[in-house]
Amino acid sequence: MKDKILRKFFLGFIQIHILHHAKKEPFYGSWMIKELKDHGYDMSPGTLYPLLHNMESTNLLKKEEKNVDGKIRKYYQITTQGIEILEEATKKAYELFKEIKD
Amino acid sequence: MKDKILRKFFLGFIQIHILHHAKKEPFYGSWMIKELKDHGYDMSPGTLYPLLHNMESTNLLKKEEKNVDGKIRKYYQITTQGIEILEEATKKAYELFKEIKD
DNA sequence: TATAGTAATATCGTGTTACGATATCAATTT
DNA sequence: AAATTGATATCGTAACACGATATTACTATA
Numbered sequence: 001m002k003d004k005i006l007r008k009f010f011l012g013f014i015q016i017h018i019l020h021h022a023k024k025e026p027f028y029g030s031w032m033i034k035e036l037k038d039h040g041y042d043m044s045p046g047t048l049y050p051l052l053h054n055m056e057s058t059n060l061l062k063k064e065e066k067n068v069d070g071k072i073r074k075y076y077q078i079t080t081q082g083i084e085i086l087e088e089a090t091k092k093a094y095e096l097f098k099e100i101k102d
Numbered sequence: 103m104k105d106k107i108l109r110k111f112f113l114g115f116i117q118i119h120i121l122h123h124a125k126k127e128p129f130y131g132s133w134m135i136k137e138l139k140d141h142g143y144d145m146s147p148g149t150l151y152p153l154l155h156n157m158e159s160t161n162l163l164k165k166e167e168k169n170v171d172g173k174i175r176k177y178y179q180i181t182t183q184g185i186e187i188l189e190e191a192t193k194k195a196y197e198l199f200k201e202i203k204d
Numbered sequence: 205t206a207t208a209g210t211a212a213t214a215t216c217g218t219g220t221t222a223c224g225a226t227a228t229c230a231a232t233t234t
Numbered sequence: 235a236a237a238t239t240g241a242t243a244t245c246g247t248a249a250c251a252c253g254a255t256a257t258t259a260c261t262a263t264a
Contacts, residue, residue, distance in 0.1 A: 002187070005160055009118065009191050011251080012111040013198050020202045030212055039197070047251055049213060054250085058107055070260060073212070085104070086202070089111055093199050095141070096115050100122045100192050113222080132241055149223055151242060156221085172231060175241070 003042075014041050015055070016093065019078060019086040022061055026075035052076060060085060116143050117157070118195065121180060121188040124163055128177035154178060162187060 014036060021027050021035065029049055036043050055061045060082040064075050078086070116138060123129050123137065131151055138145050157163045162184040166177050180188070 002183075005162070005187060006190060007251085009114040009187070010194060012114040013194060015111055016198060016202065028212075040194070044251095044253060045213070046215080046253055046255090050215090050250075050252095053214090060107070071211075072259080081104075085107060085111070088108060090199075090202050092112060092115060092142070093195065093202070096118060097192075097195050097199050100118065100188075100195070109222085130241075146222095146224060147242070148225070148244080149221095152221075152223095152244085155243090173241075174230080 010041060012089075014043065015051070016086065016089045017041075018052075018055070019060060019082055019089070022076055022078040023083065023086060026064065026077040028073045028075050055082075112143060114191075116145065117153070118188065118191045119143075120154075120157070121162060121184055121191070124178055124180040125185060125188060128166065128179040130175045130177050157184075 017036065017039065018032060021032065027035070029045070029052060032052075033043055033045065033048055036048075052061065056063055056076070059079055061076040062079050064077070066073050066075050119138065119141065120134065123134070129137070131147070131154060134154075135145055135147065135150055138150075154163065158165055158178070161181055163178040164181050166179070168175050168177050
């Protein structure tokens with residue numbers, strides 16, 4: 001119940017997280033699910049993968065298929081546009097936090 | 103284009119803003135539209151009012167009708183549950199910012 | 205070489221909702 | 235009355251979050 005409300009609040013947070021990681025180093029889907037879980041965000045594959053596809057088609061992420069132990073993994077890294085969006089988001093996140101912190 | 107992407111990122115931010123203001127003092131819809139605009143968030147009535155109704159029905163806000171200059175205005179203020187959600191969101195916003203700031 | 209297991213990714217159906225545009229409502233001014 | 239203004243509500247459409255389930259491809263066991 002409370003979780004469902006919070007999930008909506010945090011969908012943007014999650015995407016910012018994803019962009020941030022995509023900037024540090026390429027990642028693949030199921031790794032990201034674990035990473036988000038470590039930050040307290042439960043996200044099922046049925047939500048994450050379409051989200052990644054969406055972020056790819058809006059040119060925030062770019063995909064590269066890599067062969068790892070004979071299996072194909074799809075690694076995502078950030079695009080130039082993604083970096084711009086991330087910077088904008090960081091600015092806004094700071095303003096938000098500054099305003100609500102007390 | 104870029105705006106459309108950012109809007110999605112910031113919907114959670116906007117709701118946190120709303121909760122924050124609702125905690126400080128009661129507000130009404132069109133005042134909030136201006137307030138959000140001052141923070142760089144453009145939000146049309148067709149988006150805000152349903153959002154307020156939603157936040158009321160999920161028990162984050164409570165409504166009170168007030169007569170102002172003969173007109174009825176609907177003032178919203180935060181609920182106990184809203185305060186809890188806001189605190190949780192503040193915590194997460196801080197963690198997010200801490201992680202992405204460099 | 206079947207069979208089961210496992211890691212990673214994809215898709216399906218459903219219900220929700222964000223959005224701009226438009227409409228309503230009540231009071232005030234021309 | 236007619237037009238204006240401030241505030242709130244609704245409509246139609248397209249998007250999409252979600253859990254559950256399916257798929258794909260390789261590996262380990264019998």
